[in-house]
Amino acid sequence: MELIRQQTKDYPKVYQWATQEGLTHPEDTAVVFYDFDILDNRLDYLEQHFPANTLHAVAIKSNPLRAVLTHIGQRGFGLESASWEETVLAQRAQVPAERIVFDSPVKTQREIDWCATHLPDLHLNANSLAELSRLPAKSDLRVGLRINPLVDPGSPDEYNVSTAVSKFGVPITHWSDIVEAAVRYPFIQGLHLHIGSEMSRLDAHAGAVRKVLDLAKAIREARAKKGIDAPIAFIDVGGGFPARYAGGPQPDLSEYLLFLRKQAPELFTDYRIITEFGRFVQAHTAWMVSDVEYVLQPGPDQPHVPIIHCGADLLLREIYQPNGPEHQLAVLKADGQLKSADTWPVHLAGPLCFAGDYLTRGTELPRLETGDKVVVADIGANSFSMWSRHCSRVFPKVIGYSQRQGWIRVIKEREDVEDVVRFWG
Numbered sequence: 001m002e003l004i005r006q007q008t009k010d011y012p013k014v015y016q017w018a019t020q021e022g023l024t025h026p027e028d029t030a031v032v033f034y035d036f037d038i039l040d041n042r043l044d045y046l047e048q049h050f051p052a053n054t055l056h057a058v059a060i061k062s063n064p065l066r067a068v069l070t071h072i073g074q075r076g077f078g079l080e081s082a083s084w085e086e087t088v089l090a091q092r093a094q095v096p097a098e099r100i101v102f103d104s105p106v107k108t109q110r111e112i113d114w115c116a117t118h119l120p121d122l123h124l125n126a127n128s129l130a131e132l133s134r135l136p137a138k139s140d141l142r143v144g145l146r147i148n149p150l151v152d153p154g155s156p157d158e159y160n161v162s163t164a165v166s167k168f169g170v171p172i173t174h175w176s177d178i179v180e181a182a183v184r185y186p187f188i189q190g191l192h193l194h195i196g197s198e199m200s201r202l203d204a205h206a207g208a209v210r211k212v213l214d215l216a217k218a219i220r221e222a223r224a225k226k227g228i229d230a231p232i233a234f235i236d237v238g239g240g241f242p243a244r245y246a247g248g249p250q251p252d253l254s255e256y257l258l259f260l261r262k263q264a265p266e267l268f269t270d271y272r273i274i275t276e277f278g279r280f281v282q283a284h285t286a287w288m289v290s291d292v293e294y295v296l297q298p299g300p301d302q303p304h305v306p307i308i309h310c311g312a313d314l315l316l317r318e319i320y321q322p323n324g325p326e327h328q329l330a331v332l333k334a335d336g337q338l339k340s341a342d343t344w345p346v347h348l349a350g351p352l353c354f355a356g357d358y359l360t361r362g363t364e365l366p367r368l369e370t371g372d373k374v375v376v377a378d379i380g381a382n383s384f385s386m387w388s389r390h391c392s393r394v395f396p397k398v399i400g401y402s403q404r405q406g407w408i409r410v411i412k413e414r415e416d417v418e419d420v421v422r423f424w425g
């Protein structure tokens with residue numbers, strides 16, 4: 001099946017649809033649009049490409065909007081939480097505990113006890129051997145142990161979590177300690193790995209799964225020797241599959257799956273698979289449209305400097321990290337029609353008060369004037385969850401829609417200045 005993404009022609013159509021429905025107001029200097037058809041497309045894709053009993057737990061950190069989490073749950077999928085607070089978000093989105101996977105390197109005793117009481121069927125992946133001693137000996141928690149397979153996933157450095165100094169998972173070189181712990185704590189039902197985001201070495205990921213399956217076999221044998229009848233029932237392969245922000249075909253999972261089937265065939269037959277994709281599911285689901293408030297013209301031959309209403313507050317990773325994803329841009333006129341005037345280079349500025357707040361520099365865009373609107377594509381992953389309070393601006397309204405099902409509605413109201421005042425105590 002085809003992986004779909006937003007087309008430029010959709011922006012004016014959806015923006016005007018929202019306007020006709022009375023969903024946008026002059027105070028909405030920036031609005032985020034969330035496309036549930038693209039979310040469904042990614043979920044359908046996962047469903048088609050993995051065994052039927054796979055639990056796809058979409059990483060909440062990639063997009064924690066409540067309506068989105070609720071939709072994922074209603075579709076029968078799960079959620080991966082990276083903190084106790086995200087676990088509560090999943091619970092409030094009515095996702096059953098057995099479809100929530102709680103990963104965090106810093107779970108407190110209080111959080112663990114809360115989960116055992118309130119979400120007894122929760123999947124909980126312990127991050128270290130020390131954490132295992134905090135878990136109740138008898139509970140309905142589905143406990144996994146995170147392993148660091150020490151494999152280079154070819155991720156950017158900030159997202160490579162499989163190094164020798166990683167804070168995530170028990171290094172696989174601690175093999176005998178892991179096996180011993182699995183014998184001592186027979187409640188361990190699964191092994192977990194997530195080696196990095198934006199992986200470029202899918203063969204290495206499959207190699208990491210191979211190592212973890214060998215470890216599962218060693219655990220099975222050690223338990224059998226002690227007469228312990230407790231299988232390793234699930235393998236959580238994490239997330240980390242990349243998205244492509246430039247034009248052209250989308251990376252699909254065929255190569256990822258091919259490597260897995262070749263290097264770790266029993267994953268598909270002997271275990272329940274859990275996945276934790278974030279960026280792959282969310283990257284293309286959302287876009288932002290912002291008014292151009294001013295167009296500064298520093299000099300006759302200089303790029304113009306249009307200033308818009310979201311910058312490093314919404315696109316924190318991209319702006320603070322020069323190698324972040326480059327979002328495609330489009331321009332709408334004040335009436336919401338696509339603008340295709342002669343192009344002119346621009347340094348597209350965000351609203352924050354520091355010199356680095358530029359979305360792009362030197363990019364050619366149709367010549368901009370105050371009142372035009374700039375569309376920033378593909379902001380569905382790791383933007384809302386990284387919202388920054390620097391300069392204390394309000395989080396924009398989020399409008400959800402499905403062109404296939406013919407509905408559009410506000411799924412998150414624009415923050416009020418009082419929300420900001422309250423945030424600061």
Ligand SMILES: Cc1ncc(COP(=O)(O)O)c(C=O)c1O
Nearest residue numbers: 059194197239240276277278279
């Ligand atoms: C444990 C874990 N699982 C899943 C993810 C999601 O990764 P991605 O968005 O790259 O798929 C992350 C991201 O940091 C993670 O730490």
